[in-house]
């Protein structure tokens with residue numbers, strides 16, 4: 001049995017994690033928190049004020065906390081877990097370089113896993129893009145991502161991860177051009193990055209390759225948030241057995 005905690009419990013993904021956890025017999029939810037929470041219930045769990053997280057972790061045996069919040073809170077919650085000796089899975093996006101360093105500092109004390117996308121399909125797409133980038137090395141590449149109208153960060157964490165993978169596969173960084181306007185022809189080797197925000201779209205990523213009079217497009221579309229929630233719970237169960245360190249979702253799927 002893996003005992004988990006959930007931060008951002010009343011948020012969209014926190015709610016999806018708690019709902020998905022009710023169907024997982026190998027998972028017990030021992031702690032659920034949200035900033036300013038005042039006794040709300042989500043998927044049958046009482047949600048406590050996030051200010052009480054250190055006390056709750058001390059009082060209730062917890063293996064791993066699952067976090068989908070914002071960069072500032074994720075760093076704070078990771079530090080609280082490091083202090084309490086509790087593992088930390090985060091799907092939060094939008095960290096700057098200092099934020100990623102802060103997560104790595106917490107990972108020196110507890111197992112910590114960060115993934116910008118917990119779907120198996122995006123992981124497979126990332127692997128495939130590496131191979132295609134190597135094979136079609138002189139093709140133009142453009143990235144388009146589309147999300148719901150409440151999303152804070154742009155481009156999405158997933159888009160950045162896929163672009164980093166393309167850079168790795170091509171052995172050098174591409175300049176990233178964020179949208180185009182006016183007299184702005186495509187420069188050799190750049191990747192155009194296009195962001196759309198509308199309605200309740202769960203998350204779509206399209207990578208386009210064009211050259212040699214042909215066009216290839218690779219599209220991933222999440223049809224529900226349960227995809228991300230269940231991947232994060234898989235990661236939590238896996239992480240509960242690990243030593244301190246910084247882990248990736250690909251290691252869970254291997």
Ligand SMILES: NC(=O)C1=CN([C@@H]2O[C@H](COP(=O)(O)OP(=O)(O)OC[C@H]3O[C@@H](n4cnc5c(N)ncnc54)[C@H](OP(=O)(O)O)[C@@H]3O)[C@@H](O)[C@H]2O)C=CC1
Nearest residue numbers: 008011012013035068069070073091092093116117118228
């Ligand atoms: N890796 C993946 O597979 C996925 C990652 N995500 C990422 O997860 C994160 C959350 O997304 P989503 O659930 O849609 O967002 P929501 O806005 O619906 O929920 C965010 C939650 O985090 C809390 N929160 C936000 N900022 C702070 C803060 N500074 N301090 C304390 N609590 C805070 C919110 O509290 P309050 O209610 O008080 O605002 C809320 O509970 C985003 O970074 C998103 O990109 C999303 C889906 C999949």
Ligand SMILES: O=C(O)C1=N[C@H](C(=O)O)C[C@H](O)C1
Nearest residue numbers: 093116117151156157158203
């Ligand atoms: O905010 C979201 O909703 C999502 N965020 C993640 C990201 O930024 O890549 C993952 C997914 O696309 C949904």
